[in-house]
Amino acid sequence: MKSRLLDPWPLDERDLSAAERERLERSLAESPELRRELSAWQAIEASLRGSPVIGPRPGFARRWRLSLAERQERRRQRHVKWLLGVLLMGAFAAMLLIGLEALASPAQLGVAWLEAVIRVGQILETGARFLTILGDGWPALLGALALSAGLAWLSVLWAAAMVRYGFGRVQNGVSG
Amino acid sequence: MAGDDEKALINAAVNGDDDAFTKIVERYQKPVYNLCYRLLGNHGDAEDASQEAFMKAYRGLGKYDLQRPFISWLLAIAYNLCIDQLRRRRVTWVGLEALFDRSDPLSRTPEVALEARNEAEGVQKILSTLSVKDRAVVVLRYWYDYSYDEIAETLSLTNGAVKSRLHRARRELMGTWNAEQLALGESQNEVSPA
Numbered sequence: 001m002k003s004r005l006l007d008p009w010p011l012d013e014r015d016l017s018a019a020e021r022e023r024l025e026r027s028l029a030e031s032p033e034l035r036r037e038l039s040a041w042q043a044i045e046a047s048l049r050g051s052p053v054i055g056p057r058p059g060f061a062r063r064w065r066l067s068l069a070e071r072q073e074r075r076r077q078r079h080v081k082w083l084l085g086v087l088l089m090g091a092f093a094a095m096l097l098i099g100l101e102a103l104a105s106p107a108q109l110g111v112a113w114l115e116a117v118i119r120v121g122q123i124l125e126t127g128a129r130f131l132t133i134l135g136d137g138w139p140a141l142l143g144a145l146a147l148s149a150g151l152a153w154l155s156v157l158w159a160a161a162m163v164r165y166g167f168g169r170v171q172n173g174v175s176g
Numbered sequence: 177m178a179g180d181d182e183k184a185l186i187n188a189a190v191n192g193d194d195d196a197f198t199k200i201v202e203r204y205q206k207p208v209y210n211l212c213y214r215l216l217g218n219h220g221d222a223e224d225a226s227q228e229a230f231m232k233a234y235r236g237l238g239k240y241d242l243q244r245p246f247i248s249w250l251l252a253i254a255y256n257l258c259i260d261q262l263r264r265r266r267v268t269w270v271g272l273e274a275l276f277d278r279s280d281p282l283s284r285t286p287e288v289a290l291e292a293r294n295e296a297e298g299v300q301k302i303l304s305t306l307s308v309k310d311r312a313v314v315v316l317r318y319w320y321d322y323s324y325d326e327i328a329e330t331l332s333l334t335n336g337a338v339k340s341r342l343h344r345a346r347r348e349l350m351g352t353w354n355a356e357q358l359a360l361g362e363s364q365n366e367v368s369p370a
Contacts (some may be wrong), residue, residue, distance in 0.1 A: 037350065044302070044353050048318040051299045054213050055206040056223060064201050064230050068194065071231070 182246055190237050197237070201230050204247060207320065208254045214315045215308055217256040217300065225261055230255035248330045251320075255312055255331060262308055302352045310345040313338060 028034050031129065102109045181189035182203075182342050190219055208229055213222035226370055233240075288293045303311055316322040322330070 040353055041346070041350055044349050045318065047299050047302075049313065051319070053206055053210045053319055056209040056226065057219075058221075060205045060209070060226075061198050061201040064227055065198050067227060067231065068234065074309070077210070 183242060186237065186240065186242070186246065189234070193208070197234055199358070200246075202251055204328060205230075207247060208250055210319065211251055211254050211315055212258055214300075214319070215255070215311055216261060217254075217304060219259060225257050226254060229257050232257065245326075248326060251316070252330045252332065258312075259308060262301075302338050302356075305331055305352045306348055310341050310348070313341045314345050314349075317342060 026036060098109070182200075185196045185200050189200060205226065209222055209226045212229070213219065213226040215322060216222050229250065236253075239336055240246070303314065306314065309331070313327055313333075316327045316330060324335050324338045324342075327333070328335045333339070333341070
């Protein structure tokens with residue numbers, strides 16, 4: 001059914017200007033049908049406004065937190081699976097390449113492996129030498145460090161003494 | 177604009193504090209759930225949609241603009257999820273069976289409970305005659321007392337579109353109400369002679 005009342009005043013009564021409100025009131029005084037429609041609308045509006053805000057079952061936040069934990073765990077598992085998959089694929093690809101190489105020229109592959117082992121050995125040896133040099137120079141380094149720390153401590157002590165006995169006396173007017 | 181406490185919670189949540197976001201969930205669960213319930217019409221779907229809305233908000237918190245009211249942002253997420261859910265279901269009818277387990281039934285006398293249920297059924301029934309978008313406008317207007325601008329911002333509509341939807345919704349609600357009153361009058365007339 002089409003409402004005649006709501007056509008000229010499409011929105012809330014709160015939105016009406018003074019002139020529109022006056023027109024509405026005049027129309028209402030003249031028309032019982034409009035009064036009936038307005039009364040019906042007011043009943044609907046009261047029902048809508050009077051209907052409660054419905055909340056969820058108790059424990060909604062706890063359920064949300066559990067759901068979050070489950071999703072995070074699933075995501076972590078997905079990441080682990082993805083990483084494992086990539087590693088396996090990489091390992092498979094490497095094995096495939098090595099296998100093909102071995103099939104093509106087994107002797108050359110053997111030599112290449114030995115060379116690789118020798119290079120690793122050389123790297124380890126260089127590292128060991130570096131540590132030895134560092135170890136030999138350690139007493140000198142320790143002496144320099146001790147000297148620096150001592151000087152720093154003396155500086156702090158001097159600054160503290162100045163603050164307490166030098167600047168403080170000047171500020172208090174007892175220096176003279 | 178978000179309050180200081182709310183901002184602090186949001187910032188903490190952005191920095192990975194899940195407890196802070198749980199407090200946000202506790203604070204806004206009721207308005208979000210109510211919107212979902214009013215749009216979807218049953219508690220099961222409303223629970224799923226509101227849980228998902230908070231999940232989506234949690235994931236998208238980094239994109240939230242602190243100048244915008246947080247509740248409007250949340251309700252916009254919930255509204256879009258409900259629209260998606262209804263689109264998937266392709267059902268516009270709103271079930272009424274869930275209205276029977278409304279809050280705190282033990283604290284009411286049978287008469288009060290029956291009256292409240294009838295009232296609630298009536299409200300939900302006339303709401304269900306509206307399209308979901310018009311229903312959302314009505315819910316935000318009459319339950320949350322939102323201004324036209326706030327409704328427009330929440331539902332990504334223009335101010336004019338909000339007014340037009342509200343106007344149409346009111347006309348449809350009036351039509352349904354009048355038809356129901358007519359049917360009620362006829363049924364009473366049939367009963368009276370007997």
